[in-house]
Amino acid sequence: MAENKKIVFEGYSRRLDVFAADELADFSRAIVQKMIKDGKITVNGKKVKPSWPLTPGEVVEIEMPHPQAKTDLNDLIIHDAKDFFVLIKPAGMLVHPQSPVWEEHPEAVFSSEETLVSVILANPPKGFDLSTPRAGLVHRLDRETSGVMLVAKNPEFQAEMVALFANREVHKTYHSIACGEVPDDEGTIDVPIGRVAGGKIKASDVGREAVTDYKVLERKNGFTYIELYPRTGRTNQLRVHLSWLGYPVLGDWLYRGATAERLMLHARRIEFKHPFTGKALKFEAPVPPDFKAAWKRVTTPEK
Structure with a gap:
């Protein structure tokens, strides 16, 4: 995961969220604004609004998202195999963040609400290949739908399962x-x-x-x-x-x-x-x- 940032602002006055979005080019503006509201991005050590007007000399500190989850993945898993695992998704939990940024930059999943993907990446099961696209997902369920889901542990098995789904x-x-x-x-x-x-x-x-x-x-x-x-x-x-x-x-x-x-x-x-x-x-x-x-x-x- 990326290191935290500490930047001394220079130049003409700019909104904090605009400046931070430029510094965090891989994150959406909405995610950056949430980080500011959550106190993950501060000015001179203080929590401020996203619209805060930065002036030269102010210090912007950015606490980068780190793996953490309230839900224990082990409590959801009902079967753990070499190439995949099966879990029960609870109702009310999104499978993945709504912004597609996380697919290229997985650390972004820890900057928004807890999702199944953030739970998986915070504590991946034994044998899970972190290079597997989309955190191993091969299908999804709606937020309010509960039930059984299968997740691949490696790209090879994931590709095979995607083909099985496509072929019904x-x-x-x-x-x-x-x-x-x-x-x-x-x-x-x-x-x-x-x-x-x-x-x-x-x-x-x-x-x-x-x-x-x-x-x-x-x-x-x-x-x-x-x-x-x-x-x-x-x-x-x-x-x-x-x-x-x-x-x-x-x-x-x-x-x-x-x-x-x-x-x-x-x-x-x-x-x-x-x-x-x-x-x-x-x-x-x-x-x-x-x-x-x-x-x-x-x-x-x-x-």
Whole structure:
């Protein structure tokens, strides 16, 4: 990781955030402003606003981001192998920072909110190759989606898994709570989805192919416990498809689902053949307590 910086400002007066952004060319302006607000960038040893007007002779100190994480990666890992590991991502955690800067400069992940990537890089598991692009990611989950994820430990395995995903040879199963009682016990939603005119992603004839199979596990009190099998991997696919069907995910405010503590979507299972050995593998993430509690709440008749 980069060393801390101490710079004596010279020249015409400039805003602190503008000056710091020039010094930290690899970081976005938003990240620099957050560093200032967090006291990681100071003037004459004092915390100031991003708009602080620098004058000649003032000392700007920059504390570069260092590996640290509140969450212990070991608490998330459920399987650790030579070429990969499998973990359970908690709901509410981003997989990676929203700014793409981190892909070229991994230290940037420690200057924003905690993400799965920052947790991985702060304490990588045994055998993890730090040169692996994108911290070993081969797929992702939405912030509010919980469940099983696979992460590669080296570039070779990562490339093979990316190819398996592209060829639809990785099979994923999700559990969800849908608003309303889905009438058919099972079915297939074959509806293209895409981002239309810069708006939100939704079902559209001009979208990309998107296919989801489903099976109803239980219906009760106006809600459905449903199992979903995405055959394609489009962004927001399951949420869009259930909304299109008329039964949005509980807690999905974007697609008009009823209010809940969070989006009730859980990545339950992932199955694939090991790209090097051909062995069939399956990993599962138990349904979390908050998900079970939400199902109990919405299916218990009011007295």
